[in-house]
Amino acid sequence: MNQDRLNPSPDDAITDAAAHWCMRLHAEDCTALEHETFACWLAADPRHEEEYRAMLEIWQTADHLPRTATVIDFNQTVQQAPQVRNWRPLASAAALALLALPLAAWLGWTQGWLPNxxxxxxxxxxxxxxxxxxxxxxxxxxxxxxxxxxxxxxxxxxxxxxxxxxxxxxxxxxxxxxxxxxxxxxxxxxxxxxxxxxxxxxxxxxxxxxxxxxxxxxxxxxxxxxxxxxxxxxxxxxxxxxxxxxGNSLAWRQGKLVLDNLSLEQALPVINRYLDAPLQLADPATGRIRISGIYSTREVRRLVDSLPKVLPIYLTRSKDGSTVINSILPPPNKG
Missing domain, CATH: 2.60.120.1440 (Jelly Rolls)
Structure with a gap:
């Protein structure tokens, strides 16, 4: 969406339709027929889903949606709805709503409620x-x-x-x-x-x-x-x-991850940012072990695999499949 949307043109038909459906689907009097019609509209063109997502996020950010808002699951395949026999009342209502959209958008912008x-x-x-x-x-x-x-x-x-x-x-x-x-x-x-x-x-x-x-x-x-x-x-x-x-915090801009004498407790959130499954600490004592080094942000998995070679730790798997860092206890004192 762009700033020109406040001055609608024929090219904005999809945006206007998305706004209409955003209003209707979150209205208490939204009917089953409208839900079926929306499903057909959503499936008709990939741009419809994209624009509806954008419109929904804007409205939610502006707190214009009621708490009982309908949740649309885009991961489910939209089923083809039965043919609607009487389109005239729905088309008339949609036309009136579309005519009101430019004024509503302008008022929302001037009052600071809606973004442009x-x-x-x-x-x-x-x-x-x-x-x-x-x-x-x-x-x-x-x-x-x-x-x-x-x-x-x-x-x-x-x-x-x-x-x-x-x-x-x-x-x-x-x-x-x-x-x-x-x-x-x-x-x-x-x-x-x-x-x-x-x-x-x-x-x-x-x-x-x-x-x-x-x-x-x-x-x-x-x-x-x-x-x-x-x-x-x-x-x-x-x-x-x-x-x-x-500057260590900004090293990612050059593709680097800098760990400068951090405890594992401090380092793990930084490391886990780049992993699909986060590392875990076995206990607080393990979290106090310190680590230093410069690594590539694209090869953090290699960093994990190398930890037992540079630190007094070993890796295990938890029941949920997570990687757990365990400290190697020092030998007991003799005598």
Whole structure:
């Protein structure tokens, strides 16, 4: 979707239809006939599903959907619905709804309820650099995903998973907000990195300033260059740190994973980011063993296989198939 959608053209028919179905499927008076018609529309063209997904995410982000929203399972094959005999009442209702959409979109934008732009990016085994519609640039690490929504009063990014380095286009009247986990980072124009694994988040500032707030904090904490803020879900406030070697956190931009004298407890979230199945620690004592080294982000599996060669540990399999790191106990003292 792009900014021109506020001035609809005939090419926007799919977008308008997706918006119509988004409204109807989440309405309490939505009928079985409408569900069948929607299934036919969804199966008619792959673009229909793509546009409906985008519209659904925008509405959910804007909190315009009721809590009893219908869940559409796109993984199931859509079955061909029986032929609908009387289309005229449904077509008339759809036409009226489509006529109202441009006005509703304009009102939603002017009130700051709805965005006028939506972008979604996702990476697999390759890093990727993308440009947002506001001119900001984002470098995405492996296996990362984010969405961008442009509102009248703010630019909003949600980092769903992975890691991203932001070079934000300055706009003091249009703040740039990155939501990750249970907190957020707010800037007007700067360069910073956001790392997310499960419910853990770390924000590293390179240039400018950034205001970081977690779930329980009220005003947030402002970082200067070289500072980091980290938080977990449920933290009252983020933990702040200042380090001269924060560049280790940015080594992924060159395809490197740097472990600088970290305990295994600290290193595992960083390592697990690149694994299909996460490593586990057998006990707290194993987590206190320290590790150092520079590795390729594309060959983290090799790092795991080499751990018994460089650390006093051995690997086992748990009942669920996970790899478990166990420490090798030192021999008992004699005498």
């Amino acid at each position: 732009d939506y972008q979604h990016f996702e990476t697999g085994d390759q890093r990727r650099t993308v440009q947002l519609s506001d001119g900001s640039q984002v470098e995405l690490n492996l296996h990362s995903e984010l969405t961008y929504l442009n509102y009248k009063d703010q630019r909003q990014v949600t980092l769903k998973r992975g890691e991203a380095y932001f070079t934000v286009q300055h706009d003091s009247k249009h703040p740039f907000i990155v939501r990750a986990g249970s907190g957020q980072a707010r800037v007007t124009g700067t360069q910073f990195n956001v790392w997310k694994y499960q419910d853990q988040v770390k924000v590293t500032l390179v240039q400018g300033s950034v205001l970081v707030s977690s779930e329980g904090s009220t005003g947030g904490y402002r970082l200067g260059p070289g500072m980091q803020a980290s938080y977990h879900s449920g933290d009252f406030e983020p933990q702040l740190a200042e380090s001269d070697d924060y």
